[in-house]
Amino acid sequence: MSGRPAQQQEFTRDNLEAVLKRRFFYAPAFDIYGGVSGLYDYGPPGCSLQANIVDAWRKHFVLEEDMLEVDTTMLTPHEVLKTSGHVDKFADWMCKDRVTGEIFRADHLVEEVIESRLKGDKEARGEAAAPEKVDDKKRKKKVKEIKSIKLEDSVKEEYETILAKIDGYSGLELGEIIKQYNIVNPTTGGVVEPPIEFNLMFETAIGPSGQLKGYLRPETAQGQFLNFNKLLESNNAKMPFASASIGKSFRNEISPRAGLLRVREFLMAEIEHYVDPEDKSHPRFDEIKDIKLRFLAKDVQSAGKTDITEVTIGEAVKTGMVDNQTLGYFLARIYLFLIKIGVNPEFLRFRQHMSNEMAHYAADCWDAEIKSSYGWIECVGCADRSAYDLSVHAARTNEKLVVRKSLDEPLVVEAFEIDIEKKKFGPKFRKDASKVENYLTSRTDCEKETMAAELEKNGKVVFKVEGMADEVELDRNFINIEKRTRTEHVREYVPNVIEPSFGIGRILYSVLEHAYWSRAGDEARGVLSFPPLVAPTKVLVVPLSNNEELNPISRGLISQLRKFGIPSKVDDSSASIGKRYARNDELGTPFGITIDFQTIKDQTVTLRERDTTKQVRGSQDAILEAVRAMSFGTASWDDATKDLAVFEAQEE
Template identity: 60%
Template sequence: MANLPVNKTAHPFDKSRFEALLNRRFFYAPAFEIYGGVAGLYDYGPPGSSLQSNIIAEWRKHFIVEEHMLEVDTTIMTPAPVFETSGHVARFADWMVKDLKTGDVLRADHLVKNVLEARLAGDKEARGIAAQPVKEDDKKKKKKDKAKPTAVKLSDEQVVEYETILAQLDNYSGPELGELCKKYNIRNPDTDNEVSDPVQFNLMFASSIGPTGQHPGFLRPETAQGHFLNFSRLLEFNNGRVPFASAQIGRSFRNEISPRAGLLRVREFTMAEIEHYVDPEDKKHERFAEVRDVELDLLDRHTQVAGSTQVTRMKIGDAVDKGIVANETLGYFLARIHQFLIKIGINPSRLRFRQHMGNEMAHYATDCWDAELHNSYGWTECVGCADRAAYDLTVHMAKTGHPLVVRQALKEPIITEKLVAEFNKKSFGKTFGKDSAAIQTIIGGMDEAQLTRLQGELAQGSTTITSSDGREFKLTPDLLTIEKKTFKQSIREFTPNVIEPSFGLGRILYVLLEHSFWSREQDVERGVLSLPAVVAPTKVLIVPLSAKTEFEPLVREVSSKLRKAGIFSRVDDSNTSIGKRYARNDELGTPYGLTLDFASVQKRTMTLRERDTTGQLIGEIDEVIGIVTGLVDGTIDWAEACRRLPAYDGVQAVE
């Protein structure tokens, strides 16, 4: 439920009414619907498109502008060798099972989760404990997303066992999920049929490039590789200095096994990703002190492995100091992610950061935390924040030979002394022939202690080394000398590590709508979306009380002044009642309404209505527009507006 003003009462969250509102007002809808639709593909309507654009605009301000990031826009179609090198071809997969009779495909971890949660819900019902309702779309007769609970009481041991499994579900491998299905008799909830053993399914959409298909490719499942392949150019653009960050907003594609949860699991979606490049020897962040006291709800890996989902509220500074979060830069971005989500309207009491466990950690990550948002489907990952170490840059450099490294001039040169082997190439080659290179490789791989021993033995006349296949080679001082030399290092060369925050904008948008939705007790059928002005599709509704011609100049004037102030507004001059006009725009999340009545024509006054409280103020037109501008850009709040303008008592309108 939305964060409501303390003086407001609301009807309990009703998912069917919520979904009806989103459908009726065309926030989004199944794509290709008149052709029957395709699961996991959605089109956004006018309010959904505007809401997403506003979220993106605020994301740009919060991250790209405030953090001085370098924005890029890289291609969606990607040659196969890129993802073969990055590991996606081999590892970017989920575990799926098949209904042994119908052939229906289900994602294994979701199946286990849904069935065990349904059994726990049935246990609560049997014990007379209020349980979360099972989500079903009876109106559209869709397949159930969760098994329907039946009132069957479990033993206390079973309850603990199920809760423990669910707490660490993401840590199970495919074979382990299969064992859980067998042990707990987990079947397809739609048919009650047994399911197969889990098999891996790669989530990337394969394609080809060129008229003959000679170049295999994939639609990207994330935007990250486009950042990494352009690292050298980005580093040069940033004058060769780290740390710095690149950022990108764009479409990505994942061939989800069985997408059923609306915008939470789709096959085409918009991502916003950041790749922050940092010195592996110094992962401090210069602005960490600014966020050190930000408190987060943390669910660390040890708590989950122990079978619990109990969060710990902790300052991010303390979490980094205690080693719960790996480093300052990772911690800094966790705090910034939290601030962004709260700013756009996410309910802070329904936000937590969950650390990945060992088995679920991505192949490239050394530490990873998900910002999870609670909604009617449960806890959903909406932002991932990973320390990818130097994995990506290293593998692409090894594959292509292109140096994806930082060359850093040292303030003070490093002077070192070490033993060096020097070969008499003419004599060495003549003596050992085709074995020369192998012998030099053996000696080149020796450490200081081994070279010291070799030097001492040569001083005695000769030494012998042994190859990996057991052959022995005799070395003498005329073939090889080992001497100590002084080296001066003025340049340090290193491959940077990468901290990556990755945002699923569709998921954030959906959960934001859920968190913002509520219904007034006196008007349950009409919902309200308490979207903050910063992301609301329309900021201001202009409502002329009459369609008479004398109102037209005022409507044009107010609209023009709002446009010049950068405020998106709409005019509703329909012949329905003013109450209905406001109510249907409350459904769209419009935070403010301006009413032009007959007194406006005579006195140039205008009333200002606030969506959540329905409170109204009155003032001179330019004064009210100034107040609205401050409300929309966040420089004042409604309480301050109430101090600056008198309350509207409902009697100023005269005809």
């Protein structure tokens, strides 16, 4: 594509949302019943756009990287998510208006009020303010009433520091900020209660008895981890390798407001790339090492700043800013994917998780954040999760989730081993004997060393086993723990996992904002400049009139386009050709083929490009070949049409 023209109207979210609503890209679910916050239905163009983004994702990652795709169930037993940590830790902080009962997500409330005050400071100083982010009209009106107040420089600096560190605050810290800076309900001015934790998973019961507790999955990752052994076997036991999954996930968001950016049911695409913890290099790293990315490092955020560092991914890995090659490789591949589907690179950055924000088991974690009228939004997470997930599931189930690698040279190792007097376990623990045995055999070498020291010092060890009411106490009559030397011919290890996780709805909305513009001098003529690769419809066939002689040509063109796998449609309405093209510019259709009476004479047609409205003319075969070359991202407009004649015509 040749790109947008320089002259265009300034972007406004209201204009975009009017187009999305009118053309039914998506809409609130259950609308005629009043709707349910955080739930949306996709219409025909939205479905096609999403399907094309997913198709591009599969080709860019699953096919290009030779990944193993799986489709796992959305219903997940309690025990699985208890083991993974979701039952205890998958939560956000929420607070409630003491009078109205309105619920807020604490960090979003702090962010909204402080941004509003900073905007008011700019207005009071006569400076240009940032775009309004509050999307509810009543809230916007109330927030506007408390603006236009000049802040002290010290307070302004404190506010900017809070915003820079907003993702790293604990619930207690958010409560202190709310109290210290008098953060209140922006609609009513009412006082809010201190933040409390709220688990985001949807709970359900599996089966008619209701005894098997479960949840709708909050991510697709756990299904991949639980199938690790099968996937490793499918890959002929070769490492490294990756699995991938695309499917719906569910999170009971506290206060979803920003359209598709914060919803309760959404499509995820996740990759689990399994690597040797002793070798996190990537064989294709040299292919991407010179790609420049925009980084917001954790030390910058910890200092209360948002300064961007732009360096190559090779340099970022070399200096240690990005932990390892495989993590860096995927950051670059994520960047290339997002640019390919229409994200503006000027509004894309990679933000590193701060130390107090990152999971305890993670080695490093980065979010690909895309800027829209709502601000910077996390759309892709890319984390080195170490060996946490496979380790906890293996410990819970007593099923080894490991890789076995034959050693060229035998290896002599020292490790602690636990000897169990099994004949005595039965009478002592009865039905719980296997639980205690599993607990002991699943301990790490460090844990065994600690237990050995405790046994040596106290003559017994005391520990808690999940599912047992009382603590377990064992002396030397039941167990013996000692360090032993053994020779290993096979190295056994738990792989580390690099996990890129994509929120498809957030990416889709960002592409919509980045693609939308209005023609200069005509705000009503909205255009969605999708790359042809993801455009819902790629070609509009436009007969100049309803003359019956043109109909067979239209049908023939549509038939050929379908054979090529190119989505297309005919607009043979009575509207002017300019109006017909304008309607489809709103839908993001990149190409238009016009059939006129000259076509009857010499079988030539005209090809129009959406953004610049340039037109060329040639034979039907030549035009179709040009469209095919451009539709799947392999050729630009200039390259595909260089042998076609320029056609001058005025759209009406």
